[in-house]
Amino acid sequence: MRKPILKTVMVSSLAILLGGCINLAPDYVRPAAPVPLAWSQGATQGTAQEAADVIDWRNFFMDARLREVIELTLANNRDLRIAVLNIEKARAQYRIQDAAGFPALGVTAGGSVTRTPAGQGSANAAVIARNQSVQLGFSSYELDFFGRLQNLSAAALASYQFNVEMQRSVQISLVAEVAGAWLALAADSERLQLARDTLKSQQISYDLSQRSHAIGATSGLDLSTAQASVEAAQVDLGEFTSRAQQDANALNLLAGITVPAHLLPDSIPNASAPLLATPAELSSVLLLKRPDVLAAEQTLIAANADIGAARAAFFPSITLTAAGGTASSSLAGLFKAGSGAWSFMPSINVPIFNAGRNRASLDVAKVSREIEIANYEKAIQTAFREVADALAERATLDQRLSAQQRLADASAKSYRLSEARYRSGLDSYLNSLVAERSWYGARQNLISLRLLEQSNRINLYKAMGGGWSDS
Structure with a gap:
């Protein structure tokens, strides 16, 4: 009965020792947001609405064509594919590191045959010795008393979470x-059509001027x-044709x-995405939910765990190698009574002394944590600025759009009046041309402002962490 009791005591003691590991990593405390x-500036009162980070992009973008283009992109974009593969790689690396905390069991089987010549040792004749063995055991299993392996595993887990974020x-x-990119193509396509219409109008005016000039x-x-107005319209047509093709390529x-x-x-659609309602006082706490900020925090968590691993290097490390099985001088005797071996x-x-390497490693880990704290704070500040x-x-887009629309309408009226006066012989063609160019420029600027307004909705949605979906 003594052997089972002794074995139980040894196993229990080992379990207590393993369960009582000391974690030397400093307690993790999330740094305060430096924003x-x-x-308050630029925020407006709006109706109650879900936060941007919980609005799926399928519910945010209104144009069915745009939604389909996004679907195609998520299925085929190489950057996103690389990001997914990085997650798989980080998951495997975490599993490798986590496995170091457990003994790796293995079975080894081997045999040897040696011949000792006559006269060697005490043998008067040549001796042939045979040995076969089968053993189950583990080698170089480290008892993680000071949390080195635990902290390395925590750092690997944080690296995996970083890739997820x-x-x-x-x-x-x-x-x-x-x-x-889709809206930029829409804007340049609209500008291209405006250039075509303007060129057509200018060509008609030029043809009339030629006939009028022919009769004096x-x-x-x-x-x-x-003629100069026609050539200028041709230049714009070429420019916007090229820009639209480049937009499509992008x-x-x-x-x-x-x-x-x-x-x-x-x-440009009238509304490719809804206008996010933002209260007069919008809390910056929502920044902590942004994936890039969460990713920066995971890097900080990993650096914090690395300090614990570096501190553990100052303390003794214990490794165990053990095996048990059978051994015999013949295969037939491997599993006979009395053949047990362990x-x-x-x-x-x-x-004791390593020329300060452990101290330097700890200093590197501490400095690395300070660097990651600065990176984390910078990520928050960058996110805050994007939203701001x-x-x-x-705050000024609606006013600018309204003013630009009024400018376009006034320019159109001015052109019609100038054209009528030119046809009546009351004004030169130059006045009509100036009025038409002003109208053309006002419409081009209106397209640019409409693009800016739609892009602002999307940028605000992105800055607030919207657009993520698990499906």
């Missing part, structure tokens, strides 16, 4: 970038001015495939 508690961040950025009713100056690169023609826009080889390593910029821009 104001709320945004980075995938979310990449998706949010990708959704916003695709929507922005129009001066050569008016004819040259009309969209195809983001999507990872060639976007079908029926999904491409020809003008070995147990504990070892302890006590650091979007809110500040939103």
Whole structure:
């Protein structure tokens, strides 16, 4: 009965020792956000609405074509694919590191045959010795008394969580970038159509000027001015044709495939996305939910765990190697009674002198944590500025759009009156041309402002952490 009792006591003592490991990592405390508690500038009162980070992009973007383009992008974009693979890689690395905390059991089987010549040792004749063995055991299993392996595993887990958050961040950025590229194509397509219409109008005016000049009713100056307007319209047509093609190329690169023609826009939709309602005092706490901020925090958590691993290097480490099985001089005797064999080889390593390497490693770990604290705080400050910029821009967009629309309407009226006076012979063609160019410029600027207004909605949605979906 003594052997089972002794064995139980030994196993229980070992379990107590393993369960009582000391974790030398400093307690993790999330740094305070180095930004104001709320945004006030640019925020506006709005109706009750879910926070941006819980609004799925499928519910945010209104245009069915844009939603389909985003679907294609999420399925084919290479950056997002790399982010997913990085998660798989980090998960495997965590499993490798976590496995170090457990003994690796293995079965070894072997045999040997040796011949000793006559006259060697006490043998008067040649001796042939045979040995076969089968053993189950583990080697170099470290008892993690001071949490070195535990902290390395925690750092690997944080690295895995970092990649998970980075995938979310990449998706949010990708959704916003695709929507922005799609809207840029819509704006340049609308500008291209405006340039075509203007060129057509200018060509008609030039043809009329040619006929009038042929009969002496129009001066050569008016004819040259009309020709110059046609050439200027041709330049704009070429520019916007090129820009629209480049926009399409950029969209195809983001999507990872060639976007079908029926999904491409020809003008800016009235509302590609809803206007997010923002209260007058918008809490900056929502920044802590942004994936890029969470990713920066995971890096900080890993650096904190690395300090614990570096501190453990100052203390003794104990490793165990043990095996048990059978051994015999013949295969037939391997499993006979009395063939049992075992070995147990504990070892302890006590650091005494290593020229300051352990101290330097600890200093590196501590400095690395300070660096990650600064990176984490910078991530929060960057996120705060992105939201603040979007809110500040939103505060004046409606006013600018209304003023630009009124300017376009007034320019259109001015052009019609100038054209009528020119046809009546009361004014030169130059006045009509100036009025038409002003109207053309006002409409181009209106397109730019409409694009800016739609992009602002998307940028605010992105800055507040929207666009992520688990499906």
